[in-house]
Amino acid sequence: LSVQRNDEDLDYGPTVIVEHHPEDGPVFATLYGHLDGEVLDRLVPGAAIAAGDLIGRFGERTENGGWPPHLHFQVYLDRFGDSGNLAGVASPARRAVWTAVSPDPAVLLGLDSCAAREPSSEELLRERRAHFCSSMSISYARPIQMVKGRGTTLFDAEGRAFLDAVNNVPHVGHCHPRVVAAGRRQMALLNTNTRYLGEALVRYAEKLRAKLPDHLEVIYFVSSGSEANEVALRLASAATDGATDMLVQEHGYHGHTGNTVSRSHYKFAGKGGFSAPSDVHVVPLADPTRGIHRGPDSGQKYVAEVQAALDRLAAEGKRPRGILAEAIIGCGGQVVPPNGYLKGAFDAVRAAGGVAIADEVQVGFGRVGTHFWAFEEQGARPDIVTMGKPIGNGHPMAAVATTARIAEQFAGGMEFFATFGGNNVSAAIGEAVLDVIDDEGLMENARRVGAHFFERMAPIAKRFPFIADVRGRGLYLGVDLVEDKESLAPDRAAAQYVAGRMRDKGILISTDGPHENVLKIKPPIIFTLAEMDRLVSALEEIFGESPFQQS
Ligand code: PMP
Numbered sequence: 369l370s371v372q373r374n375d376e377d378l379d380y381g382p383t384v385i386v387e388h389h390p391e392d393g394p395v396f397a398t399l400y401g402h403l404d405g406e407v408l409d410r411l412v413p414g415a416a417i418a419a420g421d422l423i424g425r426f427g428e429r430t431e432n433g434g435w436p437p438h439l440h441f442q443v444y445l446d447r448f449g450d451s452g453n454l455a456g457v458a459s460p461a462r463r464a465v466w467t468a469v470s471p472d473p474a475v476l477l478g479l480d481s482c483a484a485r486e487p488s489s490e491e492l493l494r495e496r497r498a499h500f501c502s503s504m505s506i507s508y509a510r511p512i513q514m515v516k517g518r519g520t521t522l523f524d525a526e527g528r529a530f531l532d533a534v535n536n537v538p539h540v541g542h543c544h545p546r547v548v549a550a551g552r553r554q555m556a557l558l559n560t561n562t563r564y565l566g567e568a569l570v571r572y573a574e575k576l577r578a579k580l581p582d583h584l585e586v587i588y589f590v591s592s593g594s595e596a597n598e599v600a601l602r603l604a605s606a607a608t609d610g611a612t613d614m615l616v617q618e619h620g621y622h623g624h625t626g627n628t629v630s631r632s633h634y635k636f637a638g639k640g641g642f643s644a645p646s647d648v649h650v651v652p653l654a655d656p657t658r659g660i661h662r663g664p665d666s667g668q669k670y671v672a673e674v675q676a677a678l679d680r681l682a683a684e685g686k687r688p689r690g691i692l693a694e695a696i697i698g699c700g701g702q703v704v705p706p707n708g709y710l711k712g713a714f715d716a717v718r719a720a721g722g723v724a725i726a727d728e729v730q731v732g733f734g735r736v737g738t739h740f741w742a743f744e745e746q747g748a749r750p751d752i753v754t755m756g757k758p759i760g761n762g763h764p765m766a767a768v769a770t771t772a773r774i775a776e777q778f779a780g781g782m783e784f785f786a787t788f789g790g791n792n793v794s795a796a797i798g799e800a801v802l803d804v805i806d807d808e809g810l811m812e813n814a815r816r817v818g819a820h821f822f823e824r825m826a827p828i829a830k831r832f833p834f835i836a837d838v839r840g841r842g843l844y845l846g847v848d849l850v851e852d853k854e855s856l857a858p859d860r861a862a863a864q865y866v867a868g869r870m871r872d873k874g875i876l877i878s879t880d881g882p883h884e885n886v887l888k889i890k891p892p893i894i895f896t897l898a899e900m901d902r903l904v905s906a907l908e909e910i911f912g913e914s915p916f917q918q919s
Pocket of ligand 1: 591592593594595597621622623624694698727728729730756757
């Protein structure tokens with residue numbers, strides 16, 4: 369018997385190798401992974417064990433103390449009698465050596481073959497291209513085949529660990545055990561819809577409401593951010609006697625469905641776009657760095673742009689339906705509007721008879737650190753808030769909150785029913801996400817780790833002339849790269865280079881903005897100070913590499 373502890377970052381846990389001495393056959397070894405530590409601690413390497421002895425349990429203990437019936441054992445053929453020195457897991461580079469040392473044990477088991485299929489990303493990509501539309505994008509020129517996620521780490525098919533600083537949907541960490549347990553438990557119990565009474569859904573709605581400003585009393589549950597914005601648009605219409613004219617932000621994004629894509633300037637004015645319907649009015653991106661008005665005090669100038677759009681409508685005798693706005697514009701390049709903008713814009717629209725919709729699909733749920741919602745951080749008062757992405761930590765769910773008055777105006781006789789919205793499993797998962805955010809102090813973590821990013825980036829931004837701006841709130845961050853600080857000419861190639869090199873270093877970030885020159889950093893909000901240090905140090909090293917020094 370031998371017990372190995374695997375310290376590599378492959379996350380396979382300790383392993384046990386048992387050497388079998390059958391009376392009527394060759395000696396062989398079996399190898400067990402993912403075992404229970406308590407049992408392992410009682411095992412002494414080298415000890416003899418009898419048939420039937422407990423050598424371990426598979427898997428980790430579940431929340432309620434049980435054992436999940438999963439995971440694996442491995443059977444080894446060991447040509448050199450070298451038991452106790454076998455690779456439970458080998459890196460791809462060592463695969464050929466290990467398969468030579470330990471040939472296919474199919475002979476022993478009477479199977480055709482146990483040879484693991486070589487993970488082939490090329491093959492997957494080919495099949496994907498054959499069956500999916502060409503406009504479905506994939507990250508990186510050499511795409512990554514992800515097979516497992518845990519916390520802030522993603523593992524690819526070759527066992528490589530990546531620090532995830534780009535996926536904000538797994539808000540409280542990939543596969544958070546409490547969220548997984550809540551979903552698994554509820555899935556095994558009941559999953560129906562909102563036409564039945566359910567205590568969990570009511571309790572969850574209460575908890576969600578408690579996070580929102582008091583005036584937002586009514587919640588609608590749906591399944592995606594796009595769907596949430598569709599409902600918000602319908603609510604706004606109901607609240608304005610059927611008005612249709614909508615103000616939207618330059619470079620804003622609100623979804624892929626008919627009504628949302630045509631209210632997403634980022635899409636309709638972008639590649640493969642179309643002209644927006646005549647009742648969609650784009651207000652300038654309130655970007656204090658490279659927008660039409662600049663500087664920290666430009667907020668009121670951008671509010672005046674909103675007012676001008678409202679005045680134009682008024683001159684035509686039209687009432688606005690409302691404004692649809694992200695508090696921090698993600699696709700626009702992590703743009704934080706100047707002080708007073710969002711509040712002023714929302715108030716102006718309301719004063720003109722329209723409805724203010726805050727799209728918190730990206731930035732809600734404590735990500736900005738100081739406040740649970742990004743609109744709160746800007747002192748704005750929305751009439752409707754839409755939520756998605758992080759709300760279910762990856763489970764497809766979304767929600768809309770509004771005032772009792774608007775909900776009443778919308779009610780108007782027609783049933784509101786979304787098949788999956790507010791189903792029992794979503795309610796359980798949504799509640800678990802809120803509980804984890806609170807119990808683990810994750811909003812405060814986002815604040816602290818985000819502040820650390822700015823602290824560490826300040827001297828770096830001074831040192832490298834191609835960094836025009838370091839911006840964001842909490843763990844929703846951006847670094848604006850330029851060819852030249854004076855002209856602010858965006859440097860898309862530099863941003864691509866940095867994102868690619870970060871991947872080489874095992875860290876995932878992305879690029880965005882109208883010129884794709886902004887490094888986008890939006891990790892799960894459990895991201896630690898040490899992980900942020902690793903990320904910033906990697907950025908700093910890359911900024912010092914030759915492509916930058918030549919430019
Ligand atoms: N609003 C914003 C701000 C978003 O970022 C997104 C998704 N990127 C959506 C809405 C649409 O959400 P979904 O993809 O879940 O429909």
